[in-house]
Amino acid sequence: MSKWIADRLLMGMTPGAYLRSLVTPFNLVAALILTAGVPVIIYRFVYGLGAATNLSQVNPWGLWIGLDVLSGVALAAGGFTLAATVYIFGLKQYHAVVRPAVLTGFLGYAFVVVGLLVDLGRPWKLPVPIVYSFGTTSVMFEVAWCVCLYNIVLFLEFAPAALEWLGLRKAREWAVRMTLGLTVFGVMLSTLHQSSLGALFLLTPEKMHPLWYSPFIPIYFFVSAVIAGLSMVIVESGLSHRIFRSQIDPNEHVDLDRITLGLGRAASILLFAYFFLRLQGLADSQNWALLNTPYGYWFLCEVLGFVLLPCFLYAHGVRRRKPALVRGTAAWTVLGVVVYRLNISVVAFNWNVANRYVPSWMEILTSVTIITVGVLTFRWIVNRMPVLREHPAYREAHQ
Amino acid sequence: MELSRRKFLKLAGAAGAAGAALAPCAARASTAILGGRGLLIDTTRCVGCRACEAACSEKNALPEPALAGDDRVFDVRRTTAPHVYTVVNRYPNPKDASAPRYVKTQCMHCVEPACASACPAKALERTASGPVVYHQERCLGCRYCMVACPFGVPQFEYDKAAPYIRKCSFCADRQAAGQLPACADACPSGALQFGDRAALLEEARTRIYQDPEKYVHHVYGETEAGGTSVLYITDVPFERLGFRTNVGSTSYPAMTQTALSAVPFILTLWPPVLMGLYAINKRRDAVAREAAGESESHHE
Numbered sequence: 001m002s003k004w005i006a007d008r009l010l011m012g013m014t015p016g017a018y019l020r021s022l023v024t025p026f027n028l029v030a031a032l033i034l035t036a037g038v039p040v041i042i043y044r045f046v047y048g049l050g051a052a053t054n055l056s057q058v059n060p061w062g063l064w065i066g067l068d069v070l071s072g073v074a075l076a077a078g079g080f081t082l083a084a085t086v087y088i089f090g091l092k093q094y095h096a097v098v099r100p101a102v103l104t105g106f107l108g109y110a111f112v113v114v115g116l117l118v119d120l121g122r123p124w125k126l127p128v129p130i131v132y133s134f135g136t137t138s139v140m141f142e143v144a145w146c147v148c149l150y151n152i153v154l155f156l157e158f159a160p161a162a163l164e165w166l167g168l169r170k171a172r173e174w175a176v177r178m179t180l181g182l183t184v185f186g187v188m189l190s191t192l193h194q195s196s197l198g199a200l201f202l203l204t205p206e207k208m209h210p211l212w213y214s215p216f217i218p219i220y221f222f223v224s225a226v227i228a229g230l231s232m233v234i235v236e237s238g239l240s241h242r243i244f245r246s247q248i249d250p251n252e253h254v255d256l257d258r259i260t261l262g263l264g265r266a267a268s269i270l271l272f273a274y275f276f277l278r279l280q281g282l283a284d285s286q287n288w289a290l291l292n293t294p295y296g297y298w299f300l301c302e303v304l305g306f307v308l309l310p311c312f313l314y315a316h317g318v319r320r321r322k323p324a325l326v327r328g329t330a331a332w333t334v335l336g337v338v339v340y341r342l343n344i345s346v347v348a349f350n351w352n353v354a355n356r357y358v359p360s361w362m363e364i365l366t367s368v369t370i371i372t373v374g375v376l377t378f379r380w381i382v383n384r385m386p387v388l389r390e391h392p393a394y395r396e397a398h399q
Numbered sequence: 400m401e402l403s404r405r406k407f408l409k410l411a412g413a414a415g416a417a418g419a420a421l422a423p424c425a426a427r428a429s430t431a432i433l434g435g436r437g438l439l440i441d442t443t444r445c446v447g448c449r450a451c452e453a454a455c456s457e458k459n460a461l462p463e464p465a466l467a468g469d470d471r472v473f474d475v476r477r478t479t480a481p482h483v484y485t486v487v488n489r490y491p492n493p494k495d496a497s498a499p500r501y502v503k504t505q506c507m508h509c510v511e512p513a514c515a516s517a518c519p520a521k522a523l524e525r526t527a528s529g530p531v532v533y534h535q536e537r538c539l540g541c542r543y544c545m546v547a548c549p550f551g552v553p554q555f556e557y558d559k560a561a562p563y564i565r566k567c568s569f570c571a572d573r574q575a576a577g578q579l580p581a582c583a584d585a586c587p588s589g590a591l592q593f594g595d596r597a598a599l600l601e602e603a604r605t606r607i608y609q610d611p612e613k614y615v616h617h618v619y620g621e622t623e624a625g626g627t628s629v630l631y632i633t634d635v636p637f638e639r640l641g642f643r644t645n646v647g648s649t650s651y652p653a654m655t656q657t658a659l660s661a662v663p664f665i666l667t668l669w670p671p672v673l674m675g676l677y678a679i680n681k682r683r684d685a686v687a688r689e690a691a692g693e694s695e696s697h698h699e
Contacts, residue, residue, distance in 0.1 A: 050557030057478070057554050060542035088673050090680030121540020121555065121562040129519040133537045139655050140519035140543050142662060180677065188669045192662060199658035203513055203547040206645040218658050349546075 008165065011383055030372050037369025040362045041118060049121060052362045059350055059357035066345035067367050068115025070197055071338040072108055073147070074221070077229030078236070079105020079154055080190040083183045094262065096254040099161055099387045100240055101233045103378065106154035109147065111374040118366060139199045146193035153186045164394055165385040172394070195222040201344055211290050211299045212348035214281035220340075223274045228337035230267045234260050234330035238323075240388055247388045257323040264326035267333065268314035275307045295351060302343060306336025435510070435529030435628060436574060437596030438583060439603055440503055442633040442640065443613070445590035447473070447487060447501035454585035455485045455505075458570060476641070479504060481554045484567040485582060490640045500633065502640045503582070503591070506531060506552045506567040507620060508628035510596075513651030514544035514553055522564070523553075529596065529628045530569035538564055549624050549646045569628065596628055603632050625650025 010018040044052035055062050082101035085091050117123040130148055135141040156178060163172035198221030205213055214220070241248060241256055248254070282288065290296050310333040317325035346357060382388060449472075452464040461482050466472035473489035485505040492500050512531045515523040522537040523544055540562055544553045556562035570580035578584065583593040592599060600621060607614040613634045620627035623646045631642070638644045 046560060048556075048558055048560045048562060053557075055557065057480070057545070057557075058551065060545040060555060084673070088677045088680075090677070090684065119541075121542065122538060123540075125520070125537070125539045128537050128539060133520045133522070133534075135519040135521045137516045137652055137655075137659070138519045138543070139658060140517060140541060142659065144519050184670055184673045187673060188665060191665050191669065195661075196658065199655055200543065200546075202654045202658060203517055203651055205647065205649075205654065206549055206643070207546075215657075 008384065030376060033365075033369055033372045037365050037372070040365050041369065044118065044362065044366065049119075052360065052366075054357060054360045054363065056355060056357070058353055058355050061345055061349070062357055063346070063359040063363045063367055064115055064119040066342045067338065068370060069112055069119070070341040070345055072112040072115060073194065073197060074225040074228040074337050074341060075232050075334060076105045076108025076112070077190060077194060077225040078233040079108075079157070079229070080183075080186040081226055081229040082233055083157065084187050087179055087183045088187070091262075094259055096256075097233055097237050097259055097263075099158075100237060100382070101229075102154065102157045103161070103381060103387055104232060104236050105229075106151075106158045107374050107378055107381075109151050109154055111370055112147070113151065114373075115367070115370050118370070139196050139202070143193045143196045143200070146189045146196070150186060150189040150193065153182050153189065157182050157186065161385045161387055164391040190225075191222065194225040195219065197221050198344070201349070204349065207350055207352075208344070209290075209295050209348035209351040210285060210287045211282070211295060212344055214285060216277065216281045216284070217344070219277060220274070220281070223270060223277060224337050224340055227267055227270050227274060228334055230263050230270070231330040231333040231337075234263050234267070234327055235334060238327045238330075240382065244382055244388055247382060249389050257321075260323045260326050261318050261321060264314045264329070265318045267330070268311050268318060271307055271311035271314065271333070275303065275311060278303050278307065295348070298343075298347070302336070302339055306332070306339055310336060435527065435596055436569075437508075437529060437594065437599045437628040437630060438569075438580065439592040439594070439599040440629065440631045441590050441592070441603075441606065442500050442502055442631065442635070444588050445487070445501040445503065446588045447489060447499070448587065449487050450585040450587060451503055451582035451591065452483075452485055452487060454581040455567070456483075458573070458581035459484060459568075473499075479552065479554055479566070481556045481565040484565070488641060490635065492635055493639070494634065500635050500640060502631075502633075502642075504641075505582070505629070506569065507550050507624070508567075508569050509624050509651070510626040510628065511624075511650035511652050513547040513549060513624065516652035516655065517543045517547035519543070526571060528571075528574060530571035530574065532568050532571050533564060533566065535563045540564075547651060549651070550643060596630070599630055603630055606632060622648040624648075625653070 006012060006014065011021075013021060040052065049055055053062060053064075078101040082094060082098050086094050086098050117126070120126065126144075129135055129141050129144050156175060159175040160172050163169075163175055195218035198217035198219075201208060201213070201217055202215070237256060238260065291300060310329045313329040313332070314326060317323070317329055350357070386394075447470075449464060449467070453467065456462065456464055461484065464472075464483070465477070476488055477483075477486045479486055485503060487501050487503045490500045490502060492498050508529055508531050509525070512523065512525050515521075515525050515531060518524075519541065520537040520539055522534050522539075523531060524534065525531045540555070542553075542555055542564075544564060545551075545555060553564045553566050555564055570578070570582075573580060573584075579593045583591040592602070594602075600618060603618045603621075607616055607618070615633055615636060617632075617637065619631040619633075619637055619642055620629055625648065631637075633640060
């Protein structure tokens with residue numbers, strides 16, 4: 001039993017050695033964040049949202065919805081994108097990054113739910129729309145159902161890795177057999193809720209700045225989510241291969257640079273399409289004159305600096321075969337999608353009211369805490385389960 | 400991962416069934432019920448006595464209105480709050496400085512409410528007779544109703560650990576018992592008139608028609624947000640009385656209807672498209688393998 005624990009949980013170390021291995025600068029920073037952040041989250045639940053946040057009757061949604069939920073879901077889109085690429089489109093050269101992408105997706109969604117629970121006034125009522133009171137006219141209802149189901153899908157998609165770790169061969173075979181069905185279901189659910197998170201804001205025509213309000217918001221959210229998903233896979237795989245070097249089998253040659261360039265090409269093409277979609281929204285609304293206002297400058301910053309610029313940088317990096325440039329561009333693109341989500345939910349929303357929302361330090365600390373726990377969980381799993389490497393016992397099964 | 404015919408049919412069947420089940424409920428937002436009860440507020444008749452505020456507080460067991468019986472309350476512009484379902488504000492009258500205008504604010508009880516269409520748990524619902532009511536036991540506290548409402552009506556109990564949304568209920572319980580809403584019952588000046596919305600709309604138009612010099616030629620609430628149960632007429636331009644004049648005439652549920660209508664189509668079309676792509680790739684691989692095998696046998 002103790003050997004099982006040592007192998008599975010303590011990475012083959014004795015308890016003492018394992019504890020000593022935890023003393024690192026990164027863990028120290030993480031511990032500081034959690035020490036400060038967890039009491040703040042408890043404070044929010046004891047004293048209510050008013051005590052911990054700068055939310056108000058005028059600004060009911062803030063950083064937690066804009067960053068933890070809207071951006072979190074977009075950044076977790078790599079799971080369905082890569083699963084579809086490999087299992088449906090048959091581009092097997094990307095197989096090596098599917099598992100980390102699915103894990104990023106699964107943890108991303110799991111922590112989106114955590115963020116949502118912190119934001120909801122009555123989080124214990126979350127099952128109401130799932131179980132018995134169906135608000136079928138609500139976009140939020142559709143999102144709730146999709147996110148709930150997609151969490152299960154991602155859990156099952158990641159199950160083979162966990163079952164290999166636990167050594168449950170029979171169950172693993174069962175889980176692997178579901179791959180295609182889960183991938184198709186995952187694409188359906190993602191198409192629906194990624195776009196619907198944007199559709200939530202279709203109800204705010206008189207509150208959102210006209211440069212951002214558009215009937216095409218659902219399409220923008222979906223396309224930019226795929227872009228964010230691809231870019232996150234580039235960023236995450238680049239970091240993982242550096243940080244978890246010990247996890248990667250030197251005999252098993254994975255050409256990460258080639259994968260990075262391929263994903264970068266796809267992201268560049270999508271960004272190009274996305275740029276013109278945004279232009280079409282502008283043409284549709286005929287709000288060209290508003291570009292020459294302070295909000296217009298910020299709109300141009302977003303569309304030129306965070307959409308068109310990375311589109312060209314990606315293309316340049318791919319043509320000149322510069323994986324480092326592609327990785328840097330991916331990080332910039334991810335930031336750009338977060339900027340878009342925050343523009344929709346915070347900056348352009350209620351632009352015309354006197355009482356503008358700025359997050360409180362407790363809101364920021366809570367978001368940072370949730371993200372930190374997400375990163376720690378990711379590391380915990382990658383250090384133990386066959387995510388970046390292949391489990392030796394199942395190598396032939398991956399052909 | 401062989402795609403057998405049975406597996407394909409199973410997947411397609413499941414998706415089709417899910418789509419068919421969702422289609423009728425997703426594609427139809429709430430159907431407009433233009434009938435129902437309404438409240439006509441004639442600001443030219445309001446004397447600013449705030450009897451409506453007091454009656455509302457009493458009926459809903461809320462704290463007494465701020466500065467009851469003290470006109471200094473009008474020095475600051477007030478809004479509704481979690482414990483204040485209606486407020487009366489004073490505005491200068493550009494035509495006659497000695498006769499300021501008073502405007503009562505509360506839930507507009509939209510004919511097709513944005514809040515109810517936004518609520519994922521049907522905690523907010525429009526009843527057939529007009530009132531938009533709140534079933535607090537269903538509420539998650541997601542505050543999407545507040546994001547959606549173009550009039551800024553739903554108020555959230557931010558100071559509570561187990562908060563609810565609060566707003567005027569149009570005294571749905573009193574209406575069901577055949578009584579007037581508390582505010583209309585208390586109004587001594589005839590500024591608040593309760594009745595069938597259609598009849599009140601006629602009444603409002605008649606007053607404007609009979610005194611076209613005095614009234615602004617618009618009934619606020621006739622078309623705003625697709626129509627509201629509360630209707631206003633006034634002799635001072637609405638934008639000078641704190642009304643939100645940027646609310647269009649489109650009903651809010653209609654704004655998300657297109658997006659929701661896409662749901663059954665994605666559920667039914669995506670599986671065959673994706674499975675088709677999968678089948679094409681499978682076939683391509685098989686052909687490539689066959690070709691490789693053949694060329695090998697030629698070499699032998």
